[in-house]
Amino acid sequence: MVHGVGGDDPHRLRILTYHGIEERPTGKWQVAREAFEAQMRFLRDAGYRTYTVAEILEKWPEPARRKERAVAITFDDGFLNNLTVACGVLARFGMKATFFIPTENIGVARRAPVSRALSSCSDSAMLCWNDLRKIRSMGHEIGSHSHSHDPVAALPRALAQQNVAHSKRLLESELKCQVVSFAYPYGHGGSFAPWTGEILRLEGFRAACTQMGGALSEGSDLLQLARIGIKGTDSLAVFRQKVSGSYDFLRWIG
């Protein structure tokens, strides 16, 4: 285990990425309910403040400037277990989160994902519009994870712009709210670029999360925010190191 390399500093704001929370996890990105509960309990007991991404934006740059223990909890891909498992745990600990949804996978029923990119999750039930309305009514934020879950920077610019704009319009018209936050599918270095930040800004997004590790600082580019991936194989000790900065030096935890 590496200590100190990332300049451990628990008093910095970090954004955490989750995918599914399951009773019995089926892949490395799925975290067991029990482990998730232990992680949320740790955050609460250690005095961490939690933000949604929209709240970070609202108060920017104050949240990055404050010397406090703080995280934003985010979920990617729109799995049904986000509602049926994660939301209950979040409610118990009084925490709010941001859910990033690839809109192509939202159905009227809780069908499996249709996006090519999520085909390995074809047994998983996904959130439907009513589920998303429920999540919003609990005070959580819904953000876009593009429409098709293709890596945005790999698409021709015009198609990329249509893709993110379509996703935003769908979410806003179905949920009757403003959508200002985006998470890049994959989030590694090849999936976003300065021009992808530009099209997001043009379409009215104000923040975009990557999967490049690290803490937020006043100088952070709001359209290329760092995020730290939490895996099902992370022990509580590893989780604590991730939120306190021991893993900040890792540019992409895949």
Ligand SMILES: [Zn+2]
């Ligand atoms: Zn994703």
